[in-house]
Amino acid sequence: MPKPITAPKRDLPGHNQSFNPPDEFLFDDQEKKEWEEADEDDRKTNFVPQKFDALRKVPLFENLIKEHFERCLDLYMCPRLFKKKVNVSDPSKLIPELPSPNDLKPFPSQVSIDFNFHTTCVRTIAVSPNGAFLASGDEDSNVVIWCVRTSKIVRKYKLCNKVIDKI
Numbered sequence: 001m002p003k004p005i006t007a008p009k010r011d012l013p014g015h016n017q018s019f020n021p022p023d024e025f026l027f028d029d030q031e032k033k034e035w036e037e038a039d040e041d042d043r044k045t046n047f048v049p050q051k052f053d054a055l056r057k058v059p060l061f062e063n064l065i066k067e068h069f070e071r072c073l074d075l076y077m078c079p080r081l082f083k084k085k086v087n088v089s090d091p092s093k094l095i096p097e098l099p100s101p102n103d104l105k106p107f108p109s110q111v112s113i114d115f116n117f118h119t120t121c122v123r124t125i126a127v128s129p130n131g132a133f134l135a136s137g138d139e140d141s142n143v144v145i146w147c148v149r150t151s152k153i154v155r156k157y158k159l160c161n162k163v164i165d166k167i
Contacts, residue, residue: 007075016049019058025049113151117144124165137163 016025026049027035035043052058061067088094120139127134133154134146141162145155 005078007078010071016045017047019052019055021049021051026051113148115146115151117153117156118142123163137165139163 015021032048035045035048040046046063047061115134115136118136118138118140122136122138125134125136127148132148134148135143136146137143137159139162141159143157143159143163144153145157146152147154
């Protein structure tokens, strides 16, 4: 799995967000008027810096719940993995060229094991869990149990109904 993307960290508060900021961060009347008239997206800060004598005199931040909710939405909607997207102009380039069968040799070109008994179409085969035996059934209601190593018939059964493969 690719490494997950960690959630973005919030910026640490600056001096202007202090309960007792330096006087240079406090707004004068003109700056406060400009801040109030400006659009919310155009403002440098989303609050007006204020000075309090003690931390216990600081009122509750009015946008606290809204900001926490938006932060939770950001974290919830943020993708956690990089997804690599490929723009393909020609889909046929995605299909690889197959080599010719002559290049794939050596592959089996002779029969090494032959199971000869059935004269009609074989409808089903099954291998035993240990792989030692093979069962085959044909359209003439014959079921044959084979030894896989020797390809010799171990048992033959003639059933009263046709052998069908049930999936």
